[in-house]
Amino acid sequence: MKPSVSYALFLLLLGLLAGMMGCQREQPQSVDPMEVYYPAFHKDILPSDFDFTRTPRYDIQLRIDPDNRLIIGSQRVYFRNLSGRILRDIYFRQYPNLPQLGGLMKLTSVRTLPDGYAVGFAPELENTAARITLIDDLQPDQELGLEINFEIVAPQKEGYVLFGESQGILSLPYAYPMLARQTADPTQPWRLEIPPVFADIAITDLAFYSVTVTLPDDYLMVTSGVELTQSVTEPGWSSHRFVTGPAREWTMMVSKEMTSMGQTVDGNRVNSYYLATDEVSGKSALAYAAAVLRIYDRLFGPYAYTQLDIVEAPTRYLGMEYPKLNYIGLDTYRSATESQEFLIAHEIAHQWWYALVGSDPYDYPWLDEGLAEHSSLLYMETLYGPEAANRIRTQRWELPVQWAKDHGYDIPVGQKVTAFNSTNYEVMVYAKSALFFDSLYQAMGREAYLEVLQAFIQRYRFQTPKPRDFLALVKEVGGMDPAPLYREWIGGADLEP
């Protein structure tokens, strides 16, 4: 139906009148500072007491030259002093300089914002951190802005590569100076551990990210963010702007030989990125990821972000979790296709046990690894029944743990990452800790166990709880004393309140 001319005029006058009234009001609109990040996450997942002002914010500009594996970057970071004491030294991590990553990151200048005063900086911790020394005190709870310019050279290697180029894939996690995690302990305000070669790398805080990446047009880029805009900067190069948050880190992967496909699951976009030569496995990866997301959504509660990516990574048969972005080892697309489904179930489980409920990979590496392993059993059991679950128990967990016992590698799981070595890390921190969660699952029954996991998410989402917080919920929500099973499988000293 078309409106008559006079009715249209009436509407126009009404619009003008409303516009004039709008002008007269002149009230400042309250701007939601998180609004720019909403495309990346579901805002109803935030706890009601979430404090945006205590969450660091990064505004990063990167120019990536993939042919030379060179990154030129500039970032503005805003954060509060949460240490409870006056700070002079601020720490950023330079993880690419870890020997196991083999890159080279260096800062070229640091300035305070908004005034632009230059401040001093120096490498520390075997060049895996930069100490930035302020001229003036940073008072407790005071906000500071810093502009940091930096350069990174990524290595080129064969075989397993977490950072750098291998087999046509340039993997770039940790490719910016990362604000070290703050603690509430005034005697030790920064977390400055150096991770051992076999362990997870980053100890970080939640942050919000706005990242603009300029790179050649013939490269495809996968990131932990959601792309908002794209523009041509010079012939053959474009800038892409992404946002994400609340997220524990920012990650990118770049390749000339990748392609992608996607589908929608529970209102979220799920994408599979793979080398064009591995199309069959790229398709299966998407199907597995979609099934895993559907099942975890129902078992644990909704996924936090609006997109989920599975990407073929040069990490052999291993995976690695980043917020929204899951690395799935290239071997599982080629020679080890039978392990692709479990690996995808494990990595996506980390979107709940690492990305949403934070975990400390240095002090308690077993907590999120054990939960991710056991969540994969829940997925397989839901889809394929109890026989499939039993196969995982026996082959993936019980046999390796028995092997460790027989060969003198069995130690208490409830220890810092430095208590392990390359031989026993995975069997203790993954398999034995999964058997702890499985013993709880079998003792409590499926319904009560899932209630505990859901309560863990409800209470600790976007925080970093300790094992004792989980154990307290087993008692409170699951109605069971976890101490005997904890002593049997985990050990360590974390039962005290």
Ligand SMILES: [Zn+2]
């Ligand atoms: Zn894991």
